Amino acid sequence: MGATRVAVLAQDLVWQERLSLAVERAGGRPVRAKTAPELDRALECARFAIVDLEASAYDPLAAVERASAAGARVLAVGPHDDVELRKRALARGADRVLAYRKLFEDGPATVAAWLAGAGAVAAPSAAADPATG
Numbered sequence: 700m701g702a703t704r705v706a707v708l709a710q711d712l713v714w715q716e717r718l719s720l721a722v723e724r725a726g727g728r729p730v731r732a733k734t735a736p737e738l739d740r741a742l743e744c745a746r747f748a749i750v751d752l753e754a755s756a757y758d759p760l761a762a763v764e765r766a767s768a769a770g771a772r773v774l775a776v777g778p779h780d781d782v783e784l785r786k787r788a789l790a791r792g793a794d795r796v797l798a799y800r801k802l803f804e805d806g807p808a809t810v811a812a813w814l815a816g817a818g819a820v821a822a823p824s825a826a827a828d829p830a831t832g
Contacts, residue, residue: 702728703814706741706771708762709733709751714799718749718776721806725814738762742769747814750793752777752784760784760791767792774813776802 705722707729709715719729730741735757742748748766752759752775759775766773775788779798788796794813801809 702726703747704728704730704745705810705814706730706732706738706745706748706766708738708741708748708757708766710754710756711751714751714776717806718751718802721802721810722749724807725811727810727814735762735765738765742766742771746770747772747774749774749776749810750788752781752788752796760787763788763793764791774810
């Protein structure tokens with residue numbers, strides 16, 4: 700069986716690359732997307748999704764809801780100071796919403812812990828702090 704596929708929806712190419720590398724280093728296989736139609740295609744083969752909450756090419760909250768409705772476990776990432784956006788992402792179906800800083804500082808461990816919590820991969824050696832983010 701191959702690596703766990705994770706749809707990575709991010710308009711910003713730098714964040715798409717960072718998030719995809721975190722997925723790879725966590726033992727997963729990223730399926731990259733920059734738009735809602737690309738997310739739909741990625742969700743055909745991925746049961747996990749990471750959604751960047753800051754974008755103009757797609758509606759981030761609708762993307763969270765779309766991925767959740769498709770049966771994917773959703774990890775959303777966004778600015779730490781937009782508490783309202785984070786709450787709305789949770790209400791729309793995100794399992795967790797983390798700050799960019801958390802993914803920047805220890806993305807692979809954070810993604811590995813998230814995947815392991817869903818039974819997708821083995822737990823990382825140093826688990827991420829679930830309260831941070």
